[in-house]
Amino acid sequence: MPQLPTVLELFKNGVHFGHQVSRWHPRMKPYLFTQKNGVHIINVETTIEKLSKSLEFVKKIVANGGTILFLGTKKQAQPILEKYALEIGMPYITERWLGGTFTNFSEISRVIKRYTTLKNGKESGDFQKYTKNEQMKFDKEMKKLHGLVKGIVNLKKLPEAVYIVDLKREKTAMNEALKKEIPIVALCDSNVNPEKITYPIPGNDDGIKSIELITKLIAEAIKEGTSDKNSKTKPK
Secondary structure (H helix, E strand, C coil): CCCCCCHHHHHHCCCCEEEEHHHCCHHHHHHEEEEECCEEEECHHHHHHHHHHHHHHHHHHHHCCCCEEEECCCCCCHHHHHHHHHHHCCCEECCCCCCCCCCCHHHHHHHHHHHHHHHHHHHHCHHHHCCHHHHHHHHHHHHHHHHHHCCCCCCCCCCCEEEEECCCCCHHHHHHHHHCCCCEEEEECCCCCCCCCCEEEECCCCCHHHHHHHHHHHHHHHHHHHHHHHHHHCCC
16 A cells, blocks of 8 residues: 555645635535635545545555546646556546546447547558548547547446546546446545545645645555556466
8 A cells, every 4th residue: 555645745735725615515524624714624634544445445446457547637637647547557538528438438439449540540651542631631530539539548348446536527427437336536625525426535626736646646556456466467
């Protein structure tokens, strides 16, 4: 298990900052400590407790050969999630959630296949047999699809879990995951309902430092899970 952050580290990274009191969700009450200058302060002791359970879960999922999809399309989350997902070899979505990614996976697989076909066609020089106008159309389509599926090109089946930053923004994805009974690990700010989330992590989902700290720990737990999985499959 990765070393859990101290209360001081969480404070230094702004994990304790919630939203304005007027924007709170009453179901987050058990995870809130107080309010200051009209802003809710998250009880970071509960953050540590919930984070510990989340890290154990993702490590176990990966150790058993499972996949965890990283999801976060808000500007400050995009580079962080992409960086760590690439580092640990997990699928990710940072541009836009394609409706039906979980609930109509066969259609998403078709989109991925189309992107792969276009990409391979360009790289192999197969496009040269088409007119310039047709090549331009293929390029345009490929660029559009790249933004949508670049992080999930190797996703052959539904993931065993999803890690979400900003449940409010990713509401459609959250509902699809719930419908398909895919466990959710999520950074839960003071403005969301954590009750349907399998592994909620109370914390600031807007601050770059907060998102970075939590995502880095999730990635470290996944690395450990991968290491455990590899040690199991090594011939004796």
